[in-house]
Amino acid sequence: AYCASKAGLGLLTKVLAIEWGPRGVAVNAVAPTVILTPMGEQVWGDPAVGAPMLAKIPLGRFGQPFAPAIGAALRRVVRHSQQERRPTGIGRHAIASPAADALG
Numbered sequence: 001a002y003c004a005s006k007a008g009l010g011l012l013t014k015v016l017a018i019e020w021g022p023r024g025v026a027v028n029a030v031a032p033t034v035i036l037t038p039m040g041e042q043v044w045g046d047p048a049v050g051a052p053m054l055a056k057i058p059l060g061r062f063g064q065p066f067a068p069a070i071g072a073a074l075r076r077v078v079r080h081s082q083q084e085r086r087p088t089g090i091g092r093h094a095i096a097s098p099a100a101d102a103l104g
Contacts, residue, residue, distance in 0.1 A: 002039075035063040 009029060017027040034044055034053060044050040044062060054060055 033057070033063060035065055037065050 013027055013029040020027055034040055034057070036044065040062065044053060050062075054062070
């Protein structure tokens, strides 16, 4: 369900960009990396799972729940930027991990 919802949001962003772009409305999506939400804590809070992932992240820390929203609000979005997926991951935006198995 989690992956399907993320894919759905990406496609929703694309459709909204196509529909609203001609009216001058820019539509973009923010795509963070590992964020320590309650679900993130469940998976990445275990040092045996979290430590190897932290070693792959250049800044050596996971994101906090408020960080992507603040970053997106403060980032100047260029008007011609339309239907983009903006990774905000702390130096890493594509991660494959055995931790996904922990989610079932």
